[in-house]
Amino acid sequence: MRTLFSVLLLLALVTPVRARSAEVRKTPRSAPAAAMDALLAGKFRADQPGAVVLAVKEGRTLFRKAYGLASVELGVPVKPDTVFRIASTTKQFTAAAVLELVEEGRVDLKAPLRRYLPELPAGWAAITVEHLLTHTSGLREYSRAPDFRMEEPVTPAGLLARLEGWPLEFEPGTRFAYNNSGYILLGLLVERLSGQPYETFLKEHFLQPLGLTRTAFPTHGELVPGLASPYSSGPRPAPVVSPSPAGGLVSNADDLAAWTLALHGGKVLSPASLQVMTTPFHLKDGQDTRYGLGMRIGELHGQPYIHHSGDNPGYHVQVAALPRSRVAVVVLMNGEEGEVSPEFLAKRLAALAIGQPLTEPTPSVVSVEVLQALVGRYRSGDAVRTIRLRDGHLYSVLGEGPPGLIQPLSPTEFFFPDNSDLHLRFTLEAGRAVAVTRLSDGGSPQVFLREPAESKP
Template identity: 40%
Template structure:
């Protein structure tokens, strides 16, 4: 008991700014598949004073990308698509400039496709969806660079991947995720959230510190795009996801290895990118930043340790915090 108690105390000290009547956080440390820290702090909803808990579902933002990549890999395993398929095989309305773009380029942020956020109508308050991203890109007969020649992080690419999942599977993207990933793994609270279609149980709402106080900033005009960031999940459900990344209950070993193998350098010399995962040495990780939420998952597969930090506030980024927690867990 003592080592875990000491680890818990260390994590509590690191998380003290999230405790109390403020937007909170949920923290999970897994060692050998077992939770050695499973703890929540602060509030999931300030208006109702609802405390955060291990079943609180936070908007994952770009942590969602690993699920989009896994969906593509599942369909590749099914023989429904190939990673080297031209994207225009599945989305033929894309302009000529996208002719050389492949699914693999989308997975690895090497497509050069224009960022949809940069061509949205800044005056519009209407939320865009994945299909709207395609319509925006249909108007852009250009790329930032020759596809495959460089790296530029691309939310556009992951929105298009969700549409490819729909075309190749014949299912709505949210339904595919439910049927092929969330339900089989027992991730019963996890959902690709669609307003008016689905609900988020135990939902955390996002906040930003503005004009001296926390204000709800839960949704933006891009929050309804699913493929690049629209999944809600909890630390308890993500523990089930993490477990499935160590065996073949979901993805075959060759698919997992492909996802976890560096495919491209990034704009950070210490970081490479696989399929939905950043890779720093032997560490696999991904952060997620969106209005009102900051999250990270950091995996140390050789040590069989994972740290997950989910927060419903706009600041700070929790990657450094997760690495500090990991340092305690790996030393413990």
């Protein structure tokens, strides 16, 4: 089974601030706004954890709306200015901090990390600053340690103690493997070279000059005014992940849109630094990773689509930009019900903002006999996905969540009509599914293996 898992995963992967950001201006309701409203209709229930959605073009707000509850227990609704933990969307702030140090001549992206942090293990000599920024360092992901507890504060010293006994998982620059360990070390690099705490550097160089008053790096356990509570499926209260330069900022939609427009508008970094940040890194074999420095690099209707997600228990975020069209989209969620994806929503909102809606896939026809061979219960770690057949259609149930209709693109690949960027690909042996891989646009594949002794779904 371990060999099968490996094969399936391999197949699935195939300057300082120069001016205050422009004020986002509101505009009357438009055709794009109506289409965005229709897209979001029914996605979030009024009595469940919710979301904030914001779309801005050329400094004007096209769409700004809140859904659901910020506190389910207290019945407090989400508001358009509600604050969320933005998880890994923090990485672009960390990357921008490093690039500002590059502009000041304090760091060289191509230099070995140990030039600046000599206390690091000798076995990391080949790791450059760039490798950390691009998730190509070969460092082990600290959260995979058996004794990892997400609520425990993460310090550079604690991280080093955890990592120094582990060998690199691959030669730096030869593979892409999303990695939070590297960004925690980048936070240490910023502190070492600037002589300031990480949060102070961000505040003085980015947050205050840009007027981002609702963005902060709170300490572990610190109260955050206006913060939405996080919920896992159920809904149930979700644990709070300890903050770090890999994912510790809190913010709201307005601040994130202002940051995005300022960054891509040349008000944060020099043109040369911004170009480096938004250019995909290539591995030693020439493979395009589709990842720059703290940014995922895609394409939408012939123009660069720059985006990044943030995912912590109960918090799911997507911040996206179409720089040529001066479009910024922000989706912030505080729940995990169903298969609603901020990545899916942001991409379609961006397309609507430029008047070019995306075309959704058309289902193919597959026999009931073929569908029956896919029915079963599949597991990936603690996550269980059950595939059920009802009235000639397949449904996917993740954990105790609601059933979600999936429709065929082929006999072995299916999509969710409410989130067509999310696919389930089945692997067959002797005509029967033995595994199903969850594939999402810009996300990592997740392989679920059929449970050998399963109860009837």
